[in-house]
Amino acid sequence: MSKIGVFICHCGENISATVDCERVAAEAGKMDGVEFATDYKYMCSDPGQTLIKNAIKEKGLTGVVVGACSPRMHEPTFRKACAEAGLNPYLCEMSNLREHCSWVHEKNEQTTEKAIDLVKMLVEKVKKNKPLNAIKVPITKKALVIGGGIAGIQAALDIANAGQQVIMVEKEPSIGGHMSQLSETFPTLDCSQCILTPRMVEVAQHPNITLYTYAELEHLDGFIGNFKATIRLKAKSVDYKLCTGCGACTTKCPNKKIPSEFNEGLGMRTAIYTPFPQAVPNKPVIDRANCTYYQKGKCKVCEKVCPTGAIQYDLPDQFITEDIGAVVIATGFNVLKTDFFPEYGYGKYADVLTGLQFERLASASGPTLGEIRRPSDGKVPKKIVFIACSGSRDPAKGIPYCSKICCMYTAKHAMLYQHKVHDGESYVFYMDIRAGGKNYEEFVRRAIEDDGVNYIRGRVARIYEKDGKYIVKGADTLLGSKPVEIEADMVVLATAGVSNPGAEELAQKMHVSYDAYKFFAEAHPKLKPVETNTAGIFLCGACQAPKDIPETVGMASGAAAKVIGLFSNNELTREPLIAVVNRSAPPVFSTCVGCFMCQTACPYNAIEREEIKGRDGSVIKTVAKVNPGLCQGCGTCVAFCRSKAIDIQGFSNEQMFAEVMALMNE
Amino acid sequence: MGRLGGALMSEFEPKIVAFVCNWCTYAGADLTGTSRIKYASNVKIVRFPCTGRIDFMLLLKAFAEGADGIIVSGCHPNDCHYTSGNFHARRRWVIFRGLLNFMGIDVNRIQFSWVSAAEGAKWADVVNGTVTTIRELGPYTEYRKAADYLVQQDKSIIDGQEALIKSVSSL
């Protein structure tokens, strides 16, 4: 038999001015199962709370309803008070007599009637409430950072410097990401390598960071604080314990004609290679697909020249598993190549480049040592055309969104070109210049005003080659759409920034959502930019959308702060308002029929499969099971379950039905 | 029909239940309060974690118990606190509407809306609008239909469970 206590608050005059609080309390006293009912001027004040505590103790209350303000305001207050008096806090509910009643209605009979109804609803509900205990989850204090671009590097260093363990997984032989390919960086034009390399080295040397290059996430199980990651260490064919990074192998490898990924195909590398001179770690791997030995069974030159015997041809891929408490995704982005755009030449023109290729040409460490030269004939281009929005803002052939960084790097490219080729002419075809950022507009203005870059507002219709020149046909929309034709020596397309090819697969492995363009999805576009909707998995950098370095770094530190915050406790305490599948003993009697409708509905992948086994060990049936670490308590599964086998604590079917019925019965 | 006894249509005060999510509309209704915007007192709010939680059997239950109209309101699309609960609710609503039609319940008795935590005034409009609509529709009298349907559903769940238990115990 329930013994419910009802406490009606006047809130000074806020409630009592329109609601007859005494009458509400009196009516509540007559309700079935109500043991005690009273009203008071300020319930949340100390004396108010004491009133409740005493009543709990003296009357042996089994449930409490406070008719006062919004539970969004004081539910924690009153639940805490109840707990202090020895009543399970989840047996306390609030009835919203202020925001939903006294403040929004006139003073009259109906308003008081409504208040009585509101109290009654909660009284009926609280009778069905069950004591619940906060969920405690232990936390493994080790973070997994996936991707070693500037985002991953920053996040890893921040977490490691806070004293926590980090495992970094990078799929390429070196960390550094796209930033390592850049020449100079806007808006300050400082050399990318100069500011990046020290951090790369710091990652490699940090006592709290374990770096796995040439590695990828294979599997991720578990939930916040308790993940288990399986990592594939791709066979490098070089024993890093022995290798000193002397480079004898890479200079002697006869297979020298492999387009270098780092130089975006503008330079060549060998089959055994380190991607670039400042690589971290600065040790080579053998690219088996291009190695003569692996493909034809003969060569082994590298083995012969290696002074330390580090080459090991038959090393297989290895798998390691790690217990992890949190994950930071920092896998970055990619840019489209030139060959997706038919009217710009299908990638068949050697001197029509992507922005990244231009970065390599302009970089002092690039294939031309920083001189701008045509890949086709090595000549210095005297007329160069940059085309913004190549494939961006183009639902027809590219992507509908704005890639955000290309306006800025195009201005930078034109500026660098003018600095390097003094008598050169540069043109930028653009639609809008998007330079929102500190010192960004000033940067673009400098390109136009000081360096004399010609900006033409209009999109280029097509490019074709004629006598070694590229005829660029555009229009100047600011001159009444006058067609413009430029005979250029080189064309640079600011090709769209897109998600990494493997992003979708990775997202599915980790059960995090991604958007229509296969960028990872943040949990909330404004207020949770570094969280995913899977608790314990965070994201940062260009894997969420194209972004520049300042924004990437800011986001990386944000993600790191979240991880550090999580790791600052030994245990994670969570509200027990989560779903459960009824498993009344023996579990075979669970009404779950194993349809897994709930699984398709759950936005957090919190529903797992559980096999119920008979005494002989055979599987009797497969039922749903809620992972309390993943469930966020939205209740969508409950509405989906046709056999009413899954329910949500605190908002159970029984409770909600009771509330609705209370409302209507007169 | 006791509760209708003698009530003239002109002075008919509909009973309306609002099923709202905790994050957007409940907070929005709180804001209506803090802004002291007045609205009709015919509506009583039931708080849910998310519109995705709202089981349509509960709506039928409300009708069976004598509600004249129902408001279901949650976060705007893409603003769902739980990312997709409100989409699921929408999708189910399409099916549920078919059921309502089938049962002869006017679909206008259920008003769907999006009210965010910042839309206090909109909440008042939604309530007042619904009250007007339901007043025009008149009292809901066929609640036996909803009640019968629920009984039947309960029975089929119980039957299903019994069958299940039987099949399992025979193992």
Place this chain on the structure above:
Amino acid sequence: MINNQKSIHELQLHTGVNVNRCYQCGKCTAGCQLADEMDFPPSMVMHMLQTKDEELLQQLLNSKTIWLCISCQNCIERCPMSIDIPHIMDYLREKSAGEHKINRQSRDIVAFHRAFLDSIKYTGRLYEIGLVAGYKARTFHLTQDVVLAPKMYAKGKLPLVPEMIKGTRNIKGIFRKTAP
């Protein structure tokens, strides 16, 4: 500025093209081979429609542009927003002809089209000598191409007698039923 919401709405209804989707990038103009000859290049046409200004619409109905567009489809194929400019041109041409607003300098083009259609109307097929004769009669370009015809005839490229199809009644019916 007379607001012209209605005409634009009508245009959208007929062509299915939402002119507001054009973001004035100018790519259509850059690729249009006739843009140089046009009084309003294609992207300008789009913008004129976007303004919803009645006067600008009238200018378009009166323009050379609509008769110069050869429906080569280059613009739509390259337009990032896939805007069907040729379809809009079709619509404007039909409207211009219907409202007798054909641009003076473009009458030759229209005359040619009309002569062409006449030929079909009476014989079911194109009778090239008839076409040229009809065109000349309409435009008074009497001496144009006088050298070409005999040469064509000599090369077996100009049948002197029109070929009549059997279904000429059917064809006339088609012309009658589709007459604007």
Place this chain on the structure above:
Amino acid sequence: MSEQIINSPCGVKGTIGFYPGCSLKGSSSEYAQSVLAVAKAFDIELQEIQDWNCCGSTAAHNLNKELALSLSARILALSEKQGLTEVVVPCAACYNRLTVTQHELNNDAALKQRVCDIIDMPIKGNLQILNVMQMIDKYVADRLEEKVTTPFGHKVACYYGCLLVRPHNILQFDRLEDPQSMDILMKRSGAEPIEWGFKTECCGAGFSVSRTDVVAKLSGNIVKDAADRGAEAIIVACPMCQSNLDMRRPQINEYLKQKIDIPVIYITQAIGLAVGLSPKEVGLQKHFVPAQFA
């Protein structure tokens, strides 16, 4: 000889329909002649559509959309009535009009009904409409190389024009901006197709008579680029392209202030020559710019 076949509407029997269109009956008779000659060489039997009418071309399209659709629709209806499932349409303009019409009718039931009423005939709308390249691809391509006796060993500029390749979403021609199918067929016939910049730019099409100046300019740019890059012939698959680039050469030369004498021939003429037909059999003598290939 082929002239005759065209002139007797039911002169040929076969399952593949043939819609010559007006140009092929008049100013471009050599195109028809070469198509039929190549078809014959490969034992393809074409059956002319009985009592066909003009598709209306640009004129109808420009002045009266419904008329344009109806004229083309009548041709589709006649083909169906004749029990054909496939029709070869060598003229790119006709091919474009017929394909687009069928597409539009199939996507708008009300329109289809209206047009059927106008032409007084039913339309199913499942005709396979093939241009010449598609015909060759489907029925000849795999036998082409073995049949080549006198390879067409010249540098050629394959010119596709606009009507054959656009709109892409309806016509589905091989690839945008830089189509390949003609180049591939020419390569198989022993020619050396060049890379050039004007494959799909428009020649001026229907302005041949009314705006000769426009044609001179547009076609001039095309002819010049082909010639500059050393092509010995421009290969086309459209009578309008051919007549603009060929018959308008005096005006073109005047516009370019340069005399260019690169011949413009149909793909079927080139293939015909390659498989051993005589220049006369493919009507090479009919061009204005002399086309002689050693």
